[in-house]
Amino acid sequence: MDTYDVSSLDYYLKLLNKQKKNLKAAKAHQGERPEDRMSQQDLVNGFEMHLAVQQIHEWTTAPTERMMQSSFLPPPYLPSIAPLEELKQTFIKDLRLETHHRGAYLLLRSITRSNRMTAIMAIMEDEREDALMLQLYQQDDKKDRPATSILKQNDIVIVKEPYFKVMADGQYGLRVDHVSDLVRVEPCDKRVPGQWAPRISDLDKTMDDWDVEGNEAIKAEQYWLAVQNYTTALEFPVSIQERMALRLNRALAYLKNECFDAALADTECLTSPLDAPGKALERAGQALYELGRFSECQDILTLLYEKYPNNISATMELKRVRCRLGEQESGTYDFKTIIDEMSKVPPLHLDHATFVGPVAVKASIGRGRGLFTTKAVKAGDLILCEKAFAHCYADPAGDHTVAAECSAISLLVNIHTNRMTIGTQSDLITKVVQKLWRNPSLLPDFMELHHGAYKPVDVTEVDGKPIIDTFLVERIVSLNCFGCPTSSLKLLNTVVTEDEKFFHSCGVWIKASYINHSCLSNVRRSFIGDLQLIHATCDIPADTELTFWYRVPDGGNHEEMQEELKNWGFECDCAICLDAKKTPKKVLKRRDTLRGDLDTALNASELDVAKVERLIAAIGSTYKFPSSQVPQLTLWTPYLRLIRTYATENQPVKVVALALKGLECLGFVIKGAHPSDSSGIPFEVVQWGVMMDYVIEAWIHLRAAYMTLAPHLCQRAEECARLAYKMCIGEDVTFEESLGRKAREEVNPLET
Ligand SMILES: C[S@@+](CC[C@H](N)C(=O)[O-])C[C@H]1O[C@@H](n2cnc3c(N)ncnc32)[C@H](O)[C@@H]1O
Structure with a gap:
């Protein structure tokens, strides 16, 4: 909805067809085991060279001059749903091209740093020292986390049911689109071969060492590393108190990593809130807030406040969550403050x-x-x-x-x-x-x-x-x-x-x-x-x-x-579309011709308003049903143009007539709006029409014209303008500053 779809533009169609051609060429090799895979050394050299060139390009090219990136989504394939223990290990040399190796997994170790293009990429080896390029899609955003930390050199991973393919540069590689298809493996895991075994120094570390390293990672804002360190510490035999302290530390790291479910679980507050320490309640409150579970968050923070009435942060957080609950329940928002926040x-x-x-x-x-x-x-x-x-x-x-x-x-x-x-x-x-x-x-x-x-x-x-x-x-x-x-x-x-x-x-x-x-x-x-x-x-x-x-x-x-x-995947069946479908082709053609003439008249260097009005009337007569039943949207822009012209020429009688006709073509039914109306019927919008852009403007012009012709109607027109403003802008606290004041001070507010 309102996205910029370029699917029918020539340039992009060519690009799509080129990709399809590449895909077809790659498919021709489906099932083959390539004989010409590059050696490990050549792959590493090529990768490092590419990294260096990319770095120089980044240094020497202004960001604005860089090409727009493209992301190509391959034909969809399902994620692996097999438990790891049901999968059989396979090796790089056994991989077949353009194939999803269902029932198998690859154990790989990264032998280069990683790079981020549209994917995180690194050269990986298996335990038989064959190597290939790994492409990991849908990984953390680079602002949160450097590519090198997502896949570090020597990291060991399992790729479940790997997808081996010909890549854009003609080389062969693995493409992982589903984040759940990648499993990180600890160096001490029993599947890890001897030659990849952890460093002796790591094996010597105690629970306290890992805890300290976790704290250091937090200080260095490397929260993903802190989670790993605390998790390793938790694998040691620990006392209940130590376990709780480690889990609370990890909860903090999880919070910073935006893993709110895991942070909440580590606080154990949902199972036993009454016994929870202050730190646990604080972190649980934060996780619940971020998950939008405001009511539960309020309960936890109330508990925290009751235990520690002098805790300033608990008081502030409680106030904040109560504001959210107020918004959630009543739909009342402080739009003035929100607009101020937005201006930042x-x-x-x-x-x-x-x-x-x-x-x-x-x-x-x-x-x-x-x-x-x-x-x-x-x-x-x-x-x-x-x-x-x-x-x-x-x-x-x-x-x-x-x-x-x-x-x-x-x-x-x-x-x-x-x-x-x-x-x-x-x-x-x-x-x-x-x-x-x-x-x-x-x-x-x-x-x-x-x-x-x-x-x-x-x-x-x-x-x-x-x-x-x-x-x-x-x-x-x-x-x-x-x-x-x-x-x-x-x-x-x-x-x-x-x-x-x-x-x-x-x-x-x-x-x-x-x-x-x-x-x-x-x-x-x-x-x-x-x-x-x-x-x-x-x-x-x-x-x-x-x-x-x-x-x-x-x-x-x-x-x-x-x-x-x-x-x-649908056809609209609203009254406007159904009417267009049922209208004889001959009538539609005439409407189209008249619309073409109208566009020419509207684009002329000098506007022939009489002609424009004639053409509008002629188009109007091609509709079978009144606009209150089937709005005549095609007439809205021409009416708007006339309203603006008459407003500029200071012709209030015309402005009122055209603004009311314009609103009518959108389906509005308005009573008592004509200044000359002596029937005594009070002003009333009996039916609101389609809320197209610039309806606010029409009401503002009406208001200005009423100022000379029927001052008693000004307020009603302004109320309608304000209501239309709220529908289109989302709030009306800015109405006064944007339009309202100007509308009262100037006869023709929108022309300035
Ligand atoms: C954003 S979803 C709207 C909710 C959707 N109807 C659902 O069941 O979840 C968009 C989809 O709704 C359906 N849809 C929306 N407007 C429709 C319409 N006027 N007539 C038929 N289907 C429509 C189409 O299948 C469309 O792809």
């Missing part, structure tokens, strides 16, 4: 809770599941304010200088679905994989999301570790992710360039993902950082399905709209 650079992942209004997920006929109201809501009501499950801010400069939290923009090519997008989706997939890998308690909610025809494995855990299927994550991201601006407000205040029309930031919001598409939508989404807000754009009765746009409709070509929805 770098953009933040906001510290706020999710509010779910009166909605429930239910079956939607012909659409799978959908989100339905559980009670009636009014136009402008907040339905959802959802914190992203995962979110990637685009780094416009491409150099990570803007913010540590930013992601580089890259091209994501899915060879299997032929879909190509530009943005941060590639990073988003990695982010989701890592979040789930580190916190398996989050798996069920995410994996429940729509994944089309993809058939995942039905095993969730093996050997005590979660199974994470990268291709399932990719499918879910592809069908459920939202492209988004940094904030909808920022979009209102800037002139959007052609390139910026496509949002490069993106995220996954689980609840919002249940909302199906309709061009005739009844809710609209907006963004404030990584919060997605959904507001009702009209009065919605109870038990009604909520819908918004996946692609913004413009009432133009019906087939083109359906083509844009193709990725999601």
